[in-house]
Amino acid sequence: MENLDPVILSRLQFTLVIMFHYLFPPLSIGMGVLLVIADVMGKGVPAALFSALLRSTVRSMPGLHAEPAALLGAVNRAMCEDLSRVDMFATAQVAFLDPRGGRLVTAGAGHSPLLVWRPGEPSVRSTGDGGLPLGIEDAPHPVAV
Numbered sequence: 124m125e126n127l128d129p130v131i132l133s134r135l136q137f138t139l140v141i142m143f144h145y146l147f148p149p150l151s152i153g154m155g156v157l158l159v160i161a162d163v164m165g166k167g168v169p170a171a172l173f174s175a176l177l178r179s180t181v182r183s184m185p186g187l188h189a190e191p192a193a194l195l196g197a198v199n200r201a202m203c204e205d206l207s208r209v210d211m212f213a214t215a216q217v218a219f220l221d222p223r224g225g226r227l228v229t230a231g232a233g234h235s236p237l238l239v240w241r242p243g244e245p246s247v248r249s250t251g252d253g254g255l256p257l258g259i260e261d262a263p264h265p266v267a268v
Contacts, residue, residue: 155188155189155219155220155221155222156219156220156222157188157189157217157218157219157220158217158218158219158220159178159181159215159216159217160215160216160217160234160237161174161177161178161213161214161215161216161234162213162214162215162234163177163211163212163213164211164212164213164256165211169209169211170211173202173205173206173211173213174213176202176205177198177202177213177215177257180198180201180202181194181198181217184197184198188219189219189221189228190219190228191217191218191219191228191229191230192230194217194230195215195217195230195231195232195254195257198215198257199232199257199258202257202258203257203258203259203260205258206257206258207258207259211258212233212256212257212258212259213232213233213256213257213258214231214232214233214234214256214257215231215232215233215234215257216229216230216231216232216234216235216236216237216250217229217230217231218237218250227239229250230254231250231254232254232255232256232257233254233255233256233257233259234256236249236250237249237250238250
């Protein structure tokens with residue numbers, strides 16, 4: 124996976140919350156790479172537990188890794204009741220990179236949009252708005268290609 128064209132950067136966030144990012148290994152189907160950047164509201168043990176739950180939920184749905192909006196929708200449905208019961212939410216940005224097809228698909232759930240830069244272009248571009256955070260309500264998550 125050398126010489127990948129897009130470079131993905133997240134805008135800096137200055138918050139006192141637990142944040143995780145995880146680069147899932149290339150998938151056996153399609154050889155794409157999934158990047159998940161997420162931020163759980165709160166701090167301490169509750170936020171750490173929900174962060175672990177979010178990571179585990181994403182990992183349990185490999186069939187949706189190539190479809191970030193569908194993945195975020197499924198994660199939201201799985202976690203919404205638990206998050207809203209304790210008045211918490213999580214934000215996330217998901218990006219699926221298919222280096223063979225030259226395609227980057229992203230979806231957001233209340234997190235800062237990703238910035239994409241390609242060599243030879245004078246500036247970066249935003250992948251779109253962030254959508255609603257996970258745990259607020261069962262709503263679709265916008266997708267950018």
